[in-house]
Amino acid sequence: MTNSPVRKPKLRRVGKNPFDFDEGDPLFAHTLSLEFEKKRAKKLLKARKESGDTNTKLSDIQFELARQHGFASWPRFKAHIEQAKIEMQAVETGTPTALDGDKPTLHIRCGTDIKQALEVGGFQGDFAGFFDPFVMGPVSSTQTLEDHLEIRAKFLDNAGWVNSKKALKNHQNHYRELEKSRNYSRVALWFEHDSFDVLILAYLLNYFSDPAKRPGQLQFICITGYPGVQQFNGLGQLPPQALRVLWSWFEQVSEPQLALGCKVWNAICSPSPVPLMEIIATGTPDIPPFAKALKRHLQELPCLGNGLSLVEKITLEILKQQGPIKAGLLFGQYSKSEPLRYLGDTMFKTYVENLANAEHPALTITSVDASDAPFDASNWFRSHTVSLTQIGHDLLADQKNWLEMGVKDRWVGGIKIKPAEPGWRWDFKNDRPVYSDSEPTSPSSSVGTR
Incomplete structure (x- = not known):
């Protein structure tokens, strides 16, 4: 199999791409300047000395700045800034080299959020979106x-996202693409x-643990941030030049x-x-981000006391503070309050509807537009309070x-x-799951029994 030919990017100017944000937006990927960081280090050193600190050296300040941006040393921080500048220039020319062009990739x-940015960034390998939202709904390792x-x-059908026939076809296509990866x-x-x-x-690491399904080379990134981005939510917010930089961050699985993936x-x-x-x-040292994400996953268990999941609790707290608000604003406030953001608008919509559709609802949803399209999430968020x-x-x-x-x-x-x-509940006070062996409001016993 060979890679698809390089497609000429439709979007040329970096500042006009849909994956860019206004400079004042915390999601914006600022271009770091080595000259600025050098001057900043000298100013900080001067301030330290004026405050009576005679022991701190310039190299100490530079190290602190490097650590603030996630680098182990000043030389590595400098190398990143220089590389980022080169990659930005490559993208701005409109003809960046294919970093993945050495072998079929x-x-x-x-999801598909980085597909266009990869194309604009000069990557010529094929792309497969595998996005079964395992954070919601049942999963089982015992099924075929x-x-x-x-x-x-x-x-997915019951959630109202897509009818089951279409969902099944989409899933079959996703898994079929996965089979081609070898x-x-x-x-x-x-x-x-x-x-x-x-x-x-x-799931993918578990899948690729079978040597028969594995490609010649399997590599990955699982990042927690990107230098110059104040609020990192995900790869989809990064411009093409950043994806080119990230190519050097990949490690062989x-x-x-x-x-760990299997386990x-x-x-x-x-x-x-x-x-x-x-x-x-264990802290999952082989892939450090796993531990925090898995714990956040379990915090969707009903909590002791009121039985709400963390998403539900955050949502109700916002409404208590803000009063009636548009669904879109509610989603924005939720995203800012979420300790480890992972829900897109469609998934959040499902949570809100579930809170409203119980026999005794925790909230009400009012339509302000009779022409609302039922399966158009963006329209729904604009037209409901x-x-x-x-x-x-x-x-x-x-x-x-x-x-x-x-x-x-x-x-x-x-x-x-x-x-x-x-059933299982989450004890926020002791930060662990507990098993309730009686009615929801009755005393509970925990994993280590309480």
Whole structure:
């Protein structure tokens, strides 16, 4: 198999691309200047000396600045700035070299958000989007692939995202593309640190742990930020030149990393959170972002006291503070409040609707536009207002339990939440899952029993 020919980018000027933001936006990827950082270091040193510090040297300040940007040393920080400048110039010429042109390459990402940026950045390898949202709905390691696809397609249909027939076809195409990866000399996995990405990356590492399915070379990134970006949400916000820089950050997937992926995926599919907690306790040194993302995943268990997941709790707290607001503003406020952002607008819409559709709703959704298109998420967010009900206020005051408000069954990975039955909860006070062996409002016993 050979790579697709280089396509001429339609977008030339870096500042006009959809993956760029206004300079004042915290999502904007600022171009770092070596000259500015040198002057900054000297100013900081001068301020230190004027305050009576005679021991600090210029090299100490430079090291501090490098560490602030995520680099182990000043020379590495300098090298990054110089490389970023070169890559920006390459993109601005409109004819950047193909960094992946040395061998047939497949780029895999949990979505299509970087596809255009890769093209503009000169990458000529093929692209496959693999984006089954494992953070929501049931997953299981005991099913055949066919059963797995049926279960996931049914969930997407029930969530109102896409009808099951179309969802099944889309999933079959995604998994079929995955099967083709062994025909490439190199597969590059582009991921970041949130639970949406991490769960999919764990699935892929589990998949590629089978040597028969593995390409000649398997490499990945799972990054937590990018130099010059104040608020890093994900790879999709980065311009083409940044993706070119990131190409040098890729590492070959090791056997311990494949083993971690297998272990994590099996734990995600488990009906108990205990296996995941055991993995989280290790700090996952082979892939450090895993531990935090997996813990955030488990925080979607109903919490002790009011039975809300963390997303639900944050959403209701915003409505309590802000009062009735447009759904789009609510999503924006949620995104700012989320400790490890991972939900897109469509997934958040599902959470909001679930809070409104219970027998005793925690919030109400009011349409302000009768022509609203039911499956157009962006239009829905513009045309609906969300308000907190008295039930919502009572939940936040721990006077009611959400699991007793007539809510539907739901899943956190392989853990099924059946509201009227005993089950797993998240204890925010002790930062761990606990098993409730009685009614939702009754005392609970924990993993280590409490």
